[in-house]
Amino acid sequence: MQICLKNAASFVKADALKQLESATEAANQLLENGKGAGNDYIGWVHLPSSITDAFLAEVQACADELRKRCEVVIVAGIGGSYLGARAVNEALASAFDAFVAKDRKNPYVVYAGNNIGEDYLAELMEFLADKQFGIINISKSGTTTETALAFRLLKTMLEKQVGKEEAKHRIVAVTDRAKGALRSLATKEGYKTFVIPDNVGGRFSVLTPVGLLPIAVAGGDIKALVKGAQDMEKATDVSVKYAENPACQYAAIRNALYQSGKKIEILVNFNPKLHYFSEWWKQLYGESEGKDHKGIFPASVDFTTDLHSMGQWIQDGERSIFETVISIEKANKTVLVPMDAENLDGLNFLAGKRVDEVDKMAELGTQLAHVDGGVPNIHITFEKIDEYNIGQFIYFFERGCGISGYVLDVNPFNQPGVEAYKKNMFALLDKPGYEEESKAIKARLAK
Ligand code: PA5
Numbered sequence: 001m002q003i004c005l006k007n008a009a010s011f012v013k014a015d016a017l018k019q020l021e022s023a024t025e026a027a028n029q030l031l032e033n034g035k036g037a038g039n040d041y042i043g044w045v046h047l048p049s050s051i052t053d054a055f056l057a058e059v060q061a062c063a064d065e066l067r068k069r070c071e072v073v074i075v076a077g078i079g080g081s082y083l084g085a086r087a088v089n090e091a092l093a094s095a096f097d098a099f100v101a102k103d104r105k106n107p108y109v110v111y112a113g114n115n116i117g118e119d120y121l122a123e124l125m126e127f128l129a130d131k132q133f134g135i136i137n138i139s140k141s142g143t144t145t146e147t148a149l150a151f152r153l154l155k156t157m158l159e160k161q162v163g164k165e166e167a168k169h170r171i172v173a174v175t176d177r178a179k180g181a182l183r184s185l186a187t188k189e190g191y192k193t194f195v196i197p198d199n200v201g202g203r204f205s206v207l208t209p210v211g212l213l214p215i216a217v218a219g220g221d222i223k224a225l226v227k228g229a230q231d232m233e234k235a236t237d238v239s240v241k242y243a244e245n246p247a248c249q250y251a252a253i254r255n256a257l258y259q260s261g262k263k264i265e266i267l268v269n270f271n272p273k274l275h276y277f278s279e280w281w282k283q284l285y286g287e288s289e290g291k292d293h294k295g296i297f298p299a300s301v302d303f304t305t306d307l308h309s310m311g312q313w314i315q316d317g318e319r320s321i322f323e324t325v326i327s328i329e330k331a332n333k334t335v336l337v338p339m340d341a342e343n344l345d346g347l348n349f350l351a352g353k354r355v356d357e358v359d360k361m362a363e364l365g366t367q368l369a370h371v372d373g374g375v376p377n378i379h380i381t382f383e384k385i386d387e388y389n390i391g392q393f394i395y396f397f398e399r400g401c402g403i404s405g406y407v408l409d410v411n412p413f414n415q416p417g418v419e420a421y422k423k424n425m426f427a428l429l430d431k432p433g434y435e436e437e438s439k440a441i442k443a444r445l446a447k
Contacts, residue, residue, distance in 0.1 A: 001232070001392050003246045005253045007367065007377035008322060012256040020256050020407065024248035025241065027406035031399075032238040036406050038413030043199030044398055047207050048229035048391075056222055059209055062172060062192055063216035067107055069170055070134035074124070074154060075214045076113035077138035078146045080202025081174075083283055084394065085214035086111055087276040088206070091385050092220050095273065106219035112154065113137070113147035121150060125157055133158065134170030136217070138210050140196045142180020145422070151182075174209045201413050203284045204398055207391075221387045228391025236399040247396060250324075250378065251404035257322045257376055258296050258408075264321040266314065267300040270363045271328050273385060275302050281397055288405045288412040295408065304362050315373045322376040326393075327363060330384045331356040 009017060030036030031045050066073050075085055089109055094100065098108065112124055135158065137151045158167045173186035177195040186193045194209035205211065207229055212222045234240075236247035254265060265285070267278045278300030289295035299321075301310050314321065331354070339351040350358060371377050380396075382389045405412025427437035 001235075001246065001383075001389070001396060002381045003249055004379040004381075005249060007371045007379065008253050008257060011262075011322070011376040012253070012260050016259060017252060017256045020252040021242040021248070023255075023407050024245075024252045024403050025238075027251065027403040028236075028238045028245070028248055028399075030406050031402050037411035041199055041201045041204070041413035042402070043197050044201075044204035044207070045402070046233065047197075047200065048226055048233045048395060051207070051226050051230075053223075056212070056226065059194070059212045059222060060216050062194075063213055066134045066136070066170065066172065066217050069166075070107050070132050071104075072108045072110060072128060072131045072133040073214070073217050074110050074112050074128075074133060074135045074150075075138065076111075076135055076147050076150050076154065077174075077210070078114040078144055079283055079287075080205055081138040081140060081144070081147065081210055082111055082114050083203075083276065083280040084206025084211040087274075087280040088211065088215050088220060088225070088387075088390055088394075089218040090276045091273045091390060092215075092387070093218065107217060109214060109218045113139075113144075113150035116146055116149065121153060125153065128154075128157065132162075134172075136172045136174065136214055137182060138174040138214075139180070139182050140176055140202055140205070140210075142175045142182030142184075145425070148181065172213065174213060201415075203287055204413075206280070206394055224387035225391040225394075228388040228393075229395040230391075232392040232395035232399070236396065246380075247399035247403055250380075250396075250400040251407055253378055254296060254322075254324075254404060255407045262296075262320060262322045262376060264297045264299055266321055266323045267298065268303055268323050268325045269300075269328075270303050270325075270359050271331075271385070272302055272305065274326060274328075277326070277393070278302070284397060284401050285404075287415045287418070288401050289408055289410060291410045291414075291417065294410060303366060304359070307362075307366065314370060314375060319374045322378065323370060324378040324380065325363070325367065327379060327381045328383075328385055329381055331359075332384060332386070 027036070031042055034042060075082055110124065112121065135151065135154050137147065139147045155167070155171065158170060162170070168190055171189070172192045172194070173182050174194045174196060175182040175186065177183075177198070194213060196205055196208055196210055200208055207226065215225065216222045236245055242248045242252070267281050269275070269278065282298045282300060285296070285298040290297070314323070335355045337347065337350040337353050337355065337358070339348060367377050367379070382393055402412055423434070423437055424441060426434045427441045430438055
């Protein structure tokens with residue numbers, strides 16, 4: 001993995017960036033010594049190096065059991081309890097995996113509990129009606145409405161389809177070690193469970209069973225993934241000074257840009273398989289930094305697709321943005337552009353070239369155009385899309401986020417703002433315990 005700041009550093013004052021260099025080293029030290037805000041939730045910092053082979057074997061054995069029994073596995077979870085697994089699975093699978101029915105090596109993995117769409121749930125249940133399916137139910141609090149609702153529906157359906165005893169072997173709960181409705185339910189029903197450590201918050205939990213189990217079920221190599229994260233843990237360790245530390249460099253430049261008025265960071269990829277990584281990254285940075293009326297707004301685009309929709313704005317709109325481009329050095333597969341005798345489409349100038357070469361020139365051309373247009377460009381390169389590089393990717397962005405949040409002077413590990421909509425929703429739905437709020441909200445709406 002490499003990070004290049006050249007096309008971003010030219011947009012900020014050299015002394016401002018210099019000051020931030022030492023600020024990021026100090027912030028990295030806070031992650032290490034646990035003296036920063038939210039220090040109950042920094043268990044992710046040394047999580048990769050603490051993962052043992054025995055633990056990975058336990059996760060793999062559980063995944064193998066689900067793979068044996070099920071043609072479809074539903075991952076029920078929301079936010080930090082699903083985005084990481086989905087990001088990895090969609091990056092590793094064929095883009096057309098959902099349509100491949102014959103000779104499948106892996107079960108279909110589908111997602112639920114991340115919305116309250118009645119049509120979505122009805123269509124999921126229609127799809128499952130003639131399938132052998134299982135459920136991984138993931139919720140740290142064990143009380144998240146979206147996830148609990150989907151799980152109630154799917155559990156009821158599964159028990160009707162295969163009986164309570166078989167259902168027990170096809171349901172796994174990933175939750176808190178002791179607290180929450182999901183823990184009580186799992187204990188009562190006798191489900192296999194995995195623990196989300198107390199000191200790892202949802203959006204930092206992809207390297208716990210929250211991510212590892214669904215990734216192993218989908219056929220991903222979790223050992224290689226963890227190895228990538230372990231290597232990145234070393235590369236971003238507190239002992240590694242700014243000049244060599246990519247997480248410190250990323251945190252410094254994005255804070256320097258923010259201080260100079262660039263309020264929006266757009267994560268850019270040139271590979272559609274990375275779409276869900278952007279969704280994961282947006283939660284990681286948005287929920288960690290967007291507080292106390294501060295924080296860069298994390299946005300994302302998939303190029304070249306979105307050059308034909310958002311390209312105009314990025315090139316020419318308000319100059320409050322910067323881009324962080326995730327560049328993948330090598331495509332995993334090879335497709336050559338064929339020669340055509342008639343050349344009616346005028347594409348013979350590309351004949352014999354790899355499609356990836358065309359994509360790379362689009363990437364370079366876009367970078368030059370956007371920098372010329374006043375958009376700072378942070379460039380991050382990973383060798384290829386595989387488990388090892390993805391493990392690096394995940395940990396790099398986690399570490400960068402922790403450091404960046406401390407530099408911004410917020411608590412990067414809480415999310416108090418997420419509760420506001422829940423309180424109103426529960427009041428509107430007359431949830432027991434919300435009687436006062438219910439009266440108040442109804443009076444407000446009646447005005
Ligand atoms: O990062 C977070 O804390 C959140 O995104 C949670 O992961 C999300 O709200 C789901 O919560 P839970 O796992 O408790 O169901």
